[in-house]
Amino acid sequence: MADLNPDQHAAVNTLAGPLLVLAGAGTGKTRVITYRIAKLIQTGITPSRILAVTFTNKAAREMRDRAQRLLGRRVKGTKPPEISTFHSLCVRILRRHARRLGYPETFSIYDRGDQETLARNALRDIRVSTGTLRPGDLLSLVGGWKNKGITPDQASSTAEGDKVELAAAAYARYQSQLKAAGAMDFDDLLLQTNRLFAEHAEARFAEATRFDHLLIDEYQDTNDLQYRIVKALADRHRNLCVVGDDDQSIYGWRGAEIAHILGFQNDWPDAKVVRLESNYRSRAPIIELANTLIAHNTTRHQKVLRPFREGGAAPRILRMEDENMEAEQVVQQIQQLMLGEADHRVPPSDIAILFRTNEQPRAFELEMRRQKIPYVLVGGLSFYDRREIRDVLAYLRVFANPSDEVSLLRVINTPARGIGSSTLEALIEYAVKEGKPLWTVLPNALEELELPTAAISRIEAFRVLIDGFRAKIGSIKLSELMRELLKTVDYRTELERLHPGPGEAESRWLAVEELVNAAALYEQREEAPTLLGFLEEATLADRDDFGDDDKRERHAVTLMTLHSAKGLEFPHVWLVGLEEGILPHQRSVLEGRGVDEERRLCYVGVTRAQDTLTLTFTKARMKWGKPRPSIPSRFLMEMRGDTERARRAGEAAEAMFRKAAEAAKQAEERAAEAPAKKKGRTLAKRR
């Protein structure tokens, strides 16, 4: 540990009591945390009594690996420190106490896709005069409520305005569907853990006494529910170390409260504070830019990054004609960099293009493909979002928890086995009337409903199929179970039927095989592999976190959003689309208070760069098929210290957006007045 600077040293060696580590970008935060874990263990703390919480699963894995390396080989039989995300931690807590909360131990975890299905169902047949609510809108409202611990009842009693009232009603439906399915969504994992701690003191005690040391990474992005969990787990031993950078708080829209890190010393008055301000990542001119930019935020812990690495080129700011030219020129520059001088070629993995929104990479992808430059788009459609993967996972979830209705309805006719929508409609209606999960009423339904005999025998066959596999859980290996399932339902043939295009079915089948491999790997790696454990991993995995992605990324340029770039670094960074409306995003400008967070986002982008940084903006950009002139982002002026011009740019942009928003609002009103003639018929999926 000799190679730590004095601040890092202080952060590593303050082992007892509350500690706030304010770690600026590139100041060796991860290193400090892993050293700290190692130090705790070296001073005699039992490893398994240390809990470290990270923001992503990828970060957790990396931290586990690093800590392992520092400590050398693990002694057989000793449990390692627990390093996981809040969500995984909660799953493990909740599995132990699910019954107390009225859930089965085998409760399913619903991801975004499942949530959307539920939201769609919840919104069926409800509408208001001002139009409908999209599932996504409902989910963000529901997320907000859940994060504040607001129940459906409370939501509907305080709701104002048609849309919010509608959402509150749908929230109640959504939540009761979840409950009926024995399922929790991501927010529920945190919410129910809090409920458990509040209502069952003995459970809280049991969980709080598992650990004597608690470390929380990315503390600036904890939301209220996470904050309460931290408190519940730490208030006995008080050995709480939180690490974060308020200047990098970028998840406010998801309920993260920067106030938690800003007010840490109010909660823990005896807390020590260590500031890490020596930046080892970026060249001086980049740091300079970052410092000047972030100084425009007022509510923050005072911190100034000091560059450790002197010299380096000044960041470039380039203006492009439109988004296609932007892509073309950036890709061209990247190509030149990669070809380089013969003696210093830059590998593609040293290069990243960062952007604010998910529509921006389109032009870049096109251009990269044209120029045959390998790239990875991080955060697009994840492996686990693929339909075939969701199908197989849905089977597994039904095996674990047949009340999981979203999954049950997904697989009941997949592959097509002649259980059509009218049969399903009848079954669902029956289940709703009984107020019980479809699976449990299935035998009765078959007797009582007057269904065609063919349908009855098909459903019965499906029931036998599921029961047969359920009986096998635990007695054969998970990967075996999956192979058998795929063979029994002849999934491959179904893929060929569904995707006759050349190679289509083949590539989808490969994905399925990859999933089986992932299960096999999971079994190898885990000491006590379970079906539920694998499902948890598959559901909570980060979107870009499948297989050995670094193998793929090693030879490719990275394209990703600023949000996914947090915690990463690249020698060469292009930060594109620095325009009013994109960064800062139009919505945060209009909502008034959001620009600070956008500035932090920009700061995160700038501080990813190690050696060179290029910032681009366009003169005009296509919007819905029409070109629209752009205003250069105020951040470009702020980072060069031109606060006055930045202010003017901001005002111009705001005026422009207000006008556009006004026009959009009028259009919506006109549409609402027009006779509503939509029927809103979709596949029978309840409830």
Place this chain on the structure above:
DNA sequence: ATCAAGCTATTTTTT
């Protein structure tokens, strides 16, 4: 049950 043509809404970030 399946598919192509036509229509439509689009305005953020994701564990």
Place this chain on the structure above:
DNA sequence: ATAGCTTGAT
């Protein structure tokens, strides 16, 4: 511009 849906024909 375009993805993602509905619709109407097989």
